[in-house]
Amino acid sequence: MPRGGGLMAPGARPLLLLVVWTLAALARRGLAEAGDGGWQWRGPGAPAALTEEQSCAVERRADLSYSEFVQHYAFSRPVILQGLTDNSRFRALCSRERLLASFGDSMVRLSTANTYSYRKVDLPFQEYVDHLLHPQDPTSLGNDTLYFFGDNNFSEWASLFQHYSPPPFSLLGTTTAYSFGIAGAGSGVPFHWHGPGFSEVIYGRKRWFLYPPEKTPEFHPNKTTLAWLQDIYPTLVPSAKPLECTVQAGEVLYFPDRWWHATLNLDTSVFISTFLN
Template identity: 40%
Template sequence: MRKHCLRNFFRFCLYSTLIFVLCISNGDSQTVCSTTGNANNCKADLKSAGEKFKWELESAHRCNIRRVEIKNLFTLFKSGLLPPLYHEPLVIYSDDISKADLSNDGMCSKLSEITSLQNITSTLPDEFEVTLSSSNSFSAHRQTIPLTQYLNETLTSETLPHHLSNETWYLFGETYSDEWQNMLSDFCYPPCQTCTKDLSALSFGIGGRGSGVQWHTHGPGFSLSIHGRKHWILYPPEDKPSYDPDYTSRYWMEETYTKLPEESLPFECTLSPGEQLYFPDLWHHATINLDSYTAFVSTFTTEHGF
């Protein structure tokens, strides 16, 4: 009975927080700061919610990545699956909402349902703790806090351009425990030759407005947006971007991206819920979450051995 009451209390807190966030987003209040980790996110000089940036989260953003509908993907690749190490990024989508997860079997509605803001705390054990990583290029630092605390702070905070990524915390990359794997057990793997449970690693993430990971590289894979919008920026391996690893990806968009000539702009696109991006092997990439609750799953493949 006590656990049931606590769970209902946490749900009430989350719903109240969500209403509070919606209220301040329409007012003139200062952006609410996060208390997670370093006090960097609670500086007194936070810009007001109504102040304009050069690169706005709410704006319609450029997309120069090839978009392929799932039914055409199987025509493009005769085998019906993406070949290993495809040479450019792809955005894969479906015009049929019943297949928004891009699986062959139709929509994996269960994953979308259990990872929603309303259900995520009841999906995982009571008093569940999450391990956060710093948002810089190296994800060098870790801290562990209750999931409910992270959700409340994510909903009531925004990563602004002047925040430092080595002092900004993010849930991604440390979701390999049994609890996380049980939650992802019904995940529908993306369409590729090595996208199977035995040959891939799944990583779940949650981020808030303006959060994301600074430029970095790794092997190939896919990233599916489940809730919220995520903006991706990428460069091929030979075109390493100039950046400070301890500044946020939003800072790079604000101070570097906006000054680039047309011919130097990155590959980029915004993913909406139900869309996923294929990121090629060793491509430089960074991400910026555009909404207050962004949930996603990345599939890291083992295509190096094929």
């Protein structure tokens, strides 16, 4: 037989197929982590794609200086920041596989998805991901909907948060506090307000609805944002509609003090807010 002949040793073909299959699986996993982090819902009951607004009404800035931020946005209107920080390392650590490996046994505190979030429920992070991280039921009330946002154990999650780079802007006399969350498609918090802050999407997309402090929105505090979007939003005259925009992965929205806002996760989303207290 010529040297380098084409006969394959017995048993080599199944082994080769196993190697090829393993490499393909690793490649698929790598693509998932690079794209949606493995978070997107692929099981039965996945919702029809939730849509973005027809036109974003919040300005996007990729070259904003601190002086411009203070002069034009900090006290007067929202803005979406692009490219000010590099959180690629933090993003990689927030993939589904890595978070479950690091924090699957950790207890997390869930809040109800209504304006006041009175009820809290503690359960293991793995259980939340396996059983509660599903698309929002449009008929569910806010106090029947639990999701993970805020109330983080900062000591237990410190190994993750140390890799996050917050936006480089602050306000005089304030301190920063993180609030990390993961929520299913169609979930969100109805209208509420608090102090100023930043909210960055790590995976997924988050649609925001915002009103200035002097313009109280029409909403029910125990109806979900999805229900509001379906029932109330279509009835609003143009002058009564909010500022709105969908924040994409890697973008950061800044909201000023006391601005009303509601959120709607268009995909299973991973996000982190930096509150200026």
